[in-house]
Amino acid sequence: MAESVVSLRGVSKSYEGATAVSQVDLDIAAGEFVVLLGPSGSGKTTVLSMIGGFTAPTTGQLFIDGADVTETPPAQRPTATVFQDYALFPHMSVRSNVGFGLAMRKVPRAERSRRADEVLRLVGLEGFGSRGIHQLSGGQRQRVALARAIAVEPKVLLLDEPLGALDLSLRRQMQDELVRIQKSVGTTFVHVTHDQEEAMSIADRIVVMNKGCIEDMGPPSRIYLRPATLFAATFMGESNILAGEAVEAAGECTWIKTALGTLPVPGRAAMGEAVKVLARPEHVHVDIGADVGAIAFGQGTVTEAMFQGTHLRLRLNAGPQGAVPITARAAADQSVTVGDSLPLSVRSQNLVLLRG
Amino acid sequence: MASGRHWLSINRWGAAPALLFTAACFIAPLVAMALVSLSERSGGHTVLTWTLDNYRGFISRSDGAFVDALVNSIQVTLTVTVLSVLAAYPLAYILAYRVPKRWQRVALVAIVLPFWTSYVIRSYSWLLVLSENGVISQTLLGLGLIDGPIGLGNNRGATVLGFVHFFVMLLTLTIYANLVQIKDSYRKAAADLGANGLQTFIHVTLPLSLPGVAVGAFLTFVLAVGDYITPQILGGGNELLLPQAIMLQINRAADFPMASALSMVLMVVVTLAYFLFARFLRMERV
Amino acid sequence: MKPRDIPALLYVALAVIFIFLPVVVLVQFSFQDGLAPVPPFKGFSLRWYDKMFADRKLMEALGNSVLVGGLSSLIATALGFLAAFKLARRPGRGAPQMQFLLMAPITVSYIIIALGLLIVFNGLGFGKSLLAVGVGHVVINLPLCFAVIYSQMGEHQANVERAALDLGASEFKALIYVTVPMLWPALLAAFFIAFTLSWDEFVIAQLLSKFDVTLPVVIFSLLRTGLNPVTNAVGTFVFAVSIGLVVLVELLLARRPRDG
Helix, strand or coil: CCCEEEEEEEEEEEECCEEEEEEEEEEEECCCEEEEECCCCCCHHHHHHHHHCCCCCCEEEEEECCEECCCCCHHHCCEEEECCCCCCCCCCEHHHHHCHHHHHCCCCHHHHHHHHHHHHHHCCCCCCCCCEHHHCCHHHHHHHHHHHHHHCCCCEEEEECCCCCCCHHHHHHHHHHHHHHHHHHCCEEEEEECCHHHHHHHCCEEEEEECCEEEEEECHHHHHHCCCCHHHHHHHCCCEEEEEEEEEEECCEEEEEECCEEEEEECCCCCCCEEEEEECHHHEECCCCCCCCCEEEEEEEEEEEEECCCEEEEEEEECHHHCEEEEEEEECCCCCCCCCEEEEEECHHHCEEECC | CCCCCCCCCHHHHCCHHHHHHHHHHHHHHHHHHHHHCCEEEECCEEEECCCCHHHHHHHHHHHHHHHHHHHHHHHHHHHHHHHHHHHHHHHHHHHHHCCCHHHHHHHHHHHCHHHHCCHHHHHHHHHHHHCCCCHHHHHHHHCCCCCCCCCCCCCHHHHHHHHHHHHHHHHHHHHHHHHHCCCHHHHHHHHHCCCCHHHHHHHHHHHHHHHHHHHHHHHHHHHHHCCCHHHHHHCCCCCCCHHHHHHHHHHCCCCHHHHHHHHHHHHHHHHHHHHHHHHHHHHHHC | CCHHHHHHHHHHHHHHHHHHHHHHHHHHHHCECCCCCCCCCCCECCHHHHHHHHCHHHHHHHHHHHHHHHHHHHHHHHHHHHHHHHHHHCCCCCHHHHHHHHHHHHHCCHHHHHHHHHHHHHHHCCCCCHHHHHHHHHHHHHHHHHHHHHHCCCHHHHHHHHHHHHCCCCHHHHHHHHHHHHHHHHHHHHHHHHHHHHHHCCHHHHHHCCCCCCHHHHHHHHHHCCCCHHHHHHHHHHHHHHHHHHHHHHHHHHCCCCCC
16 A cells, blocks of 8 residues: 555445445556546446545545545645546636646746646647637647646546547547656546546556446456456457356366357356356457367358448357357458358457356 | 418517517607607697707706716615625525535525515515614614614615615525536636635636626616615605606606606616626626 | 534524515514504504405505506517517527617616606607506516527427427417427516516506506505505515415426426
């Protein structure tokens, strides 16, 4: 705990019978870009709000930089927040907005202006100091909100779905900018989003939340390729989930009996245990000889083939009587028609054992 | 069947009845009044002679009594506006930010319940409180703090009190409505950046609420400067305000030209106030 | 209750005392058994209310107030609705000017409006009457009715109307079956706001009426004759009716129109 910049211990939040956050333990290291990811109602925004001091936890404690801040109001916490609607003061110029936190700390005007301009340069808005807020585009406002929070040099910078209002290309651009700025300034960022692609693009570590609890926590690649829970698996991307039963152990793997055959899945399970197996669509091969190490699991009849730009998205009926729907991918230029029967295979190491 | 095609469609003529009515019953009377202000009484009739006598009379007649009335009106109205805004703002602020959201509407309606008394009765009821036979006098008498009954009414102070009583309620309503539509996130952002309660108020809440307050203040000014009832009931006979002077010219003196001229003066005052207010608002934009 | 709340509470308490003082006194003395409508308070009695209801002039004036208020509010609401509809749906050229014109009477003091109308009516040979008062009340209420209804005519509204037209309704039918039902809280609110203002209005009523008068005019003349206990009863009665109307408007506005 000494090296974590933010620590939550047994934190929960309930409102009149509804629980928003339930017994959360979380440690965030200095300089980390952490993303709280989850659907609406998952509690991610409430956790952010508690770190910022806008919501008091019902139980549990919150530490920032080793100090217990559970009872401390926002003004006295070393945090700064970028709000979802930016909350830029409409009656102040860009420079005054950015310098506001410094003004509250009684920094003299000349120094304030200097530092505000410095931060504006950092976020790519050099020279915008004298403009009014209403003259800015959505992306520019977003940067000003970020600059305003950075200017007070907080220990933790909190971002509440800041990119939600931007269109796709602008959002991608801002995601890159956020990472660049974070690395440049070195501050710990805690970012809330419901967009798993966004989370994977920017996070050092993703915390997947659902219904007030943490489902999974780890670097983007691990969460995507080897999710810990069923929810995390399906939330992070398209998934083929097969129900099965553990029948035999085999070293590092366990043989799981599924409707598509008995498959070797990395991981341990008790004999007879009911489990689920995850196979990502991009790991399901649809041509023979493409991958020698892959395990075949029968034929599938194509029911849909959709062009997605980089690939063809296929829906197939596989297994006995074609009762198991499988989503797979093919090369974009492959000719596939509805009704084709294709051989399905997958590498053992790409399978994931899940419970729940 | 495209709308707007039919000859009698609302989309074409909808505003016509209201506009015609306004032109006939509002514009025309004002024009008539302006003309009458330039007329003379002659043998029981009003004759348009394009004379400025009435306006000269405004300045010179009765030792400048009319000018006094105008000055009194402006002084009283400005005092009332300032006092009412200063008293109402904290009340509206407390209602908007200290009362739990659920109870705000109820609290608001409850606090300004007396707003819905008849305006005439409301002014009169201050006499029940202020006059020699009124509550204050009789209570002080009963407590032995004074020797004889004192009348606190029938003077400018009572008029101001009567006005402030009404406008504090009106302004509480309007300022409250204005405060609650300021986004919560502004105050949260200010707090997040280190501002304490007072700083948040001075740097964020107050500046953002000023335009709304200005509108309320202007409304107060316009309503108060043209009001006849409160000064008539509470002001006593020693000092006249402009609307009372106008009333006297209509009822007692039947001097419509003079009354019209005085009304035009009143309109000029309100128009000037409007331009000052509009300029203030435009400055606020920047 | 935190200690920092105490100044706020104190202020609210003082404000409430100031605001309610005259009205509490009024109500209290309307129930007083005794001639002097002033302290000290002696015994409970409804005799002033009996006197009030027995006073023919008062009751007639009350009826006149309701008549003038009802009719003028109806007309103001109707005119305001038509204008709001046109200006919200199909503004066209000159819309800002039209709006300005419709809202203009708000900034003109009642006494000036009354004088103007008096001059015109005298000039045209019409004397003072309740009709004249009604006209005056429409003038002052039309801008408010227009503003209230206009503010409720949003995009959502417009889309539902377009849907009705798209499904084959004539403009008139769309109005009757879609627009008016969706807008009825706003229409009723406009009506009651206008009624409340008309019901209480003094200056226009006094200058434009002669023999048949409205309630505020009678009340005012009562005051001329010195402190009269019946006045307290009348005042309290009017207060109660106004509260009733306000509660009604609150309930109307609080009811969300059914979606769809």
